[in-house]
Amino acid sequence: MTESMRRYVVLVAYEPGQWESASEALRQEYFAAHHAFEEYVDAHGRRISSAPLAGADTATTIRHVDGVASVTDGPFVESVEQVGGYYDVELPDLDSAIAAGRLLPSSYAVEIRPAVTVEGYERG
Amino acid sequence: MTGPAGTVLETVVREEWGRLTSLLLARYRRLDLVEDALGDAVEAAARRWTADGTPDNPSAWLLTTARRRVIDRVRAESMAHRKAPLLVTDAERSQERQAAMADPGGLVEDDRLRLVLMCTHPALAPEAASALALRLVLGVSTHDIARLFLVSEPTAAARITRAKKKIVAAGIPFAVPAAEVLPERLDTVAQTAYLAFTAGYAPGSGPDLLRADLAGEAIRLARVVVDLCPDEPAPVALLALMLLQHSRRDARVDADGRLVLLADQDRRRWRRDEIDEALGLLAGPVLTGPVSPLAASYVVQARIAAEHATAASAKDTRWDRIVDLYDLLLQLVPSPSARLARAVAVAEASGPGPGLAALDGIEAVGSHRVAAVRAELLARSGDTVAARTAYAEAIAACHNDTERAHLVERQQALPDAGGDRSTG
Numbered sequence: 279m280t281e282s283m284r285r286y287v288v289l290v291a292y293e294p295g296q297w298e299s300a301s302e303a304l305r306q307e308y309f310a311a312h313h314a315f316e317e318y319v320d321a322h323g324r325r326i327s328s329a330p331l332a333g334a335d336t337a338t339t340i341r342h343v344d345g346v347a348s349v350t351d352g353p354f355v356e357s358v359e360q361v362g363g364y365y366d367v368e369l370p371d372l373d374s375a376i377a378a379g380r381l382l383p384s385s386y387a388v389e390i391r392p393a394v395t396v397e398g399y400e401r402g
Numbered sequence: 403m404t405g406p407a408g409t410v411l412e413t414v415v416r417e418e419w420g421r422l423t424s425l426l427l428a429r430y431r432r433l434d435l436v437e438d439a440l441g442d443a444v445e446a447a448a449r450r451w452t453a454d455g456t457p458d459n460p461s462a463w464l465l466t467t468a469r470r471r472v473i474d475r476v477r478a479e480s481m482a483h484r485k486a487p488l489l490v491t492d493a494e495r496s497q498e499r500q501a502a503m504a505d506p507g508g509l510v511e512d513d514r515l516r517l518v519l520m521c522t523h524p525a526l527a528p529e530a531a532s533a534l535a536l537r538l539v540l541g542v543s544t545h546d547i548a549r550l551f552l553v554s555e556p557t558a559a560a561r562i563t564r565a566k567k568k569i570v571a572a573g574i575p576f577a578v579p580a581a582e583v584l585p586e587r588l589d590t591v592a593q594t595a596y597l598a599f600t601a602g603y604a605p606g607s608g609p610d611l612l613r614a615d616l617a618g619e620a621i622r623l624a625r626v627v628v629d630l631c632p633d634e635p636a637p638v639a640l641l642a643l644m645l646l647q648h649s650r651r652d653a654r655v656d657a658d659g660r661l662v663l664l665a666d667q668d669r670r671r672w673r674r675d676e677i678d679e680a681l682g683l684l685a686g687p688v689l690t691g692p693v694s695p696l697a698a699s700y701v702v703q704a705r706i707a708a709e710h711a712t713a714a715s716a717k718d719t720r721w722d723r724i725v726d727l728y729d730l731l732l733q734l735v736p737s738p739s740a741r742l743a744r745a746v747a748v749a750e751a752s753g754p755g756p757g758l759a760a761l762d763g764i765e766a767v768g769s770h771r772v773a774a775v776r777a778e779l780l781a782r783s784g785d786t787v788a789a790r791t792a793y794a795e796a797i798a799a800c801h802n803d804t805e806r807a808h809l810v811e812r813q814q815a816l817p818d819a820g821g822d823r824s825t826g
Contacts, residue, residue: 286573370573370575372523372572372573372574373575375573376525377583392571392572392573
């Protein structure tokens with residue numbers, strides 16, 4: 279991979295239940311959109327990893343309150359859309375990440391975040 | 403710095419800032435260093451040119467000086483083994499760059515377009531993008547940008563810094579996008595320029611009624627884009643629209659700094675050359691084909707402004723045509739401000755009654771303008787009591803000193819309503 283590649287995590291959010299209620303034909307459309315995204319990334323960069331996530335109602339959150347790590351049920355915030363999966367990819371720049379993200383199903387909200395290396399983190 | 407050297411420097415900064423910034427960015431890919439280096443070079447020029455005289459090629463002098471500053475900084479950093487993030491550009495372009503430095507031609511213009519597109523990327527907040535474009539493409543000072551957007555200088559500076567950081571961190575490229583995305587990106591450029599322009603013309607608060615000189619900078623930004631992409635409808639239509647609005651600047655404020663309404667303006671003070679240029683742009687072939695909804699909305703707004711600009715006097719204005727144009731505009735952009743302007747046109751075309759009816763249901767939260775128009779139309783229809791109440795509502799909601807003074811004056815000019823009060 280050339281030096282000029284950048285790493286982006288592409289988070290996809292959608293309304294809970296959308297997938298469960300989708301018809302077979304709609305599911306095929308979703309698959310095709312994801313395949314188009316993956317083909318774009320393969321052509322312009324590299325896929326590092328990706329996963330669809332189980333529903334937000336299965337999430338567990340750890341939060342430190344008054345020095346105690348409390349474990350609670352549920353996601354960070356309540357909102358209509360929930361993070362439903364992610365792609366971890368390498369692409370040349372934000373425009374190519376946007377071009378790839380546009381190929382995903384139009385009902386998604388897609389958030390593109392650059393991944394960073396935290397200096398001093400690697401163990402010697 | 404004064405004298406001929408000062409004038410030359412001012413002109414070269416005004417005309418060459420964007421070209422020099424884009425050249426340096428293309429070469430060194432360091433957004434954080436380039437602007438500082440260019441600023442340093444301008445400072446050095448202010449000292450040296452006064453003492454030694456203006457160089458034969460002032461812009462090349464600035465470029466060379468700024469380039470040395472960048473190189474010095476990069477060297478200092480590499481000595482300190484610091485890693486600094488680079489701007490995204492094609493690696494293989496560095497070869498091309500050498501050629502461009504030796505022969506500033508088409509490639510340089512392409513770099514200016516890259517710079518404009520980078521500053522106005524849709525991933526940046528619109529106000530930050532406007533500020534950054536004014537700063538990097540035109541060299542407008544942070545002080546003036548703050549004045550334009552009615553924020554403090556540190557706020558303006560922070561906005562620009564944050565935008566620059568996001569460009570580097572998110573990987574916004576210094577590049578011209580693919581042909582199929584370019585028109586929509588140029589729409590964003592136009593919106594960004596128009597945001598800066600309207601900031602200059604619709605001040606929300608404070609003593610300044612107009613910041614016309616700064617609105618002029620937004621026109622300059624649109625000109626840069628039209629020069630670079632003369633066949634793109636949105637920038638051409640926007641330039642026409644802004645020129646028409648800008649052409650009235652000298653007539654909009656009287657000697658005491660008070661607002662002069664369109665109907666009362668001395669039309670001899672409108673800038674004919676700018677009106678003619680705008681009419682020429684509107685008649686040009688670029689706007690005859692299919693255009694984006696945004697470009698279409700600029701065209702319609704420009705045609706409305708052109709109806710005013712070409713009317714011999716206020717009473718010769720073709721309000722019927724203006725109402726038709728607003729109906730068209732509302733199909734494209736159904737905004738409260740367009741509905742309000744349509745209601746004003748209806749009142750002029752058909753009288754205050756139909757005008758008041760057209761005002762019904764317009765919701766412009768936090769704006770005094772609906773109440774101000776209602777007050778004016780009520781006054782015209784002879785309903786003094788209701789007009790007084792509506793003026794009071796408008797005055798309470800108005801945060802611009804000059805406009806508020808105008809409203810107070812209108813309210814006080816209402817015929818004495820003492821008789822009405824005694825019966826009510």
